[in-house]
Amino acid sequence: MLQVDKNFDQISAPSVATVFVAVGMLTVVGALVSPAPGVVLTSGIVLSFTVVWLWRPGAPPILLVPILLQFIEVALKPMASISGNSLQDLSEFGANLEPAALFGLVAMAALALGLRIGAGKGPTSSNEAAFKDWPFRRILGLALGAIAVGHALDMFAVGGARQIILAFSGIKLAGLFVLAYSTLHFRRGYLWLAAIVAIELALGMSGFFSDFRLVLFVLIGAMMTSHWILSGRGIVLLTMGAALTLLLAAFWSDVKSDYRNFLNQGSGQQEIRQPLEERLAYLGNQAVEFDARKLVNGLDLLFNRLSYIDFLAATMQRVPDVLPHEHGAHLGQAVLHLLTPRILFPDKPDVPDDTVVTAYYTALPAAVFAEPGTSISIGYLGELYIDFGVEGALLATFLLGLISGRGYRVIRDYPRTPAFVNYGLCMMFALAFTSFGTALIKLIGGLVMALAAAFLLQRYVWPVLLSLGFMRASTGRSFDRTA
Secondary structure: OOOOOOOEEEHHHHHHHHHHHHHHHHHHHEEEEOOHHHHHHHHHHHHHHHHHEEEEEEEOOOOHHHHHHHHHHHHHHHHHHHHOOOOOHHHHOOHHHHHHHHHHHHHHHHHHHHHHHHOOOOOOOOOOOOHHHHHHHHHHHHHHHHHHHHHHHHOOOHHHHHHHHHHOHHHHHHHHHHHHHHHHHHOOHHHHHHHHHHHHHHHHHHOOOOOOOHHHHHHHHHHHOOOOOOOOHHHHHHHHHHHHHHHHHHHHHHHHHHHHHHHOOOOOOOHHHHHHHHHHHHHHHHHHOOHHHHHHHHHHHHHHHHHOOOOHHHHHHOOOOOOOOOOOOOHHHHHHHOOOOOOOOOOOOOOOOOHHHHHHOOOOOHHHHHOOOOOOOOOOHHHHHHHHHHHHHHHHHHHHHHHHHHHHHHHHHOOOOOOOHHHHHHHHHHHHOOOOOOOOOHHHHHHHHHHHHHHHHHHHHHHHHHOOOOOOOOOOOOOOHHH
């Protein structure tokens, strides 16, 4: 039986062991029917150990969210081979997928292990125990205020400081996490949560990119952090959340090409020339017309988009046989780009075009003849492989996880702000590495900017709010009488 600590809703170790055993059994069964049993077995082993490493009793499993999302991108085609198709039949460009899949899976394990070691055992402060003393209405005010501030910052994200401002605008995601986590923990405020999520999804889908995904990732992180997944209610909520995520992702995959042409009025650029009301009306009309045929088409497009080992496979076939390893050139360029912010170095060269880089190292028509406004990246692991080969890339991935985990720990364990605030900022940071296909220069820059923003918000913004009494916990009264 699953055991849950009623005082703190912590999942006990036997529950995590149950997940480990269940995944292991399903993997063995899948390997028996798959034409690629070795890759399927490796997928299950990596998934099992990742869950055990990053879902520790007493610690929020927030870091499990980005790892699971990256794992899906790597393991989707290997796991799809369970249906009886050979892994090579699923190759989009004819490149040998098995070495790339194994390499990607081992890299996920290295990243997860680095995060586990860097993050440590769990929170060292006791500020989590006082969570029940915070009035829900004040938590709600904090969350709504953070969301409003984040959207306001989005509006001012222009010029040389654009990336810095966008990093701080991530406070809206931290605010959403605080609201969702508090709602699930106290089991109240569901209408507020539903309304905010609906608004955020609508705004996210109205943009050029699929920003609505971040909203759903935050909800998943809040569910996991409030330790509901292994309860009956948690399983139902998680299933509903997964179904909603899949449906919205399929819808977006089906409409995004025509929708983007509508947004930029055929310019081929990543720009928006339509007012918000026109965008929402367009999406509403598309939703009304979304039928079973479009759902199947969207799911097919989503499958091909989510699986991200084809470019890695093509790169591994050309490097070093056709093109030499770069011996750290891509990593050095990423570090140099980070150390020279555009606000201080306005003449700094633009970030290399992802599609051009991918076309050079893969020679694939999908990159060479990509549509204008489309960005196609090899992914950070592919660039690390170009720099250092398999062994060097795995070591670099482990170190990336180790450093990121240590930064995450600094935010998570800070004792002078409430735990739910720390967790919201941790979620904001974790969202910076949810994609296996992110270019190395963007991944490193995004991680550092997100960590710096979370650190400054935690150390210099919240103390001001607390000193003003905006979020002061109740004293001498129970939660029920103050909420």
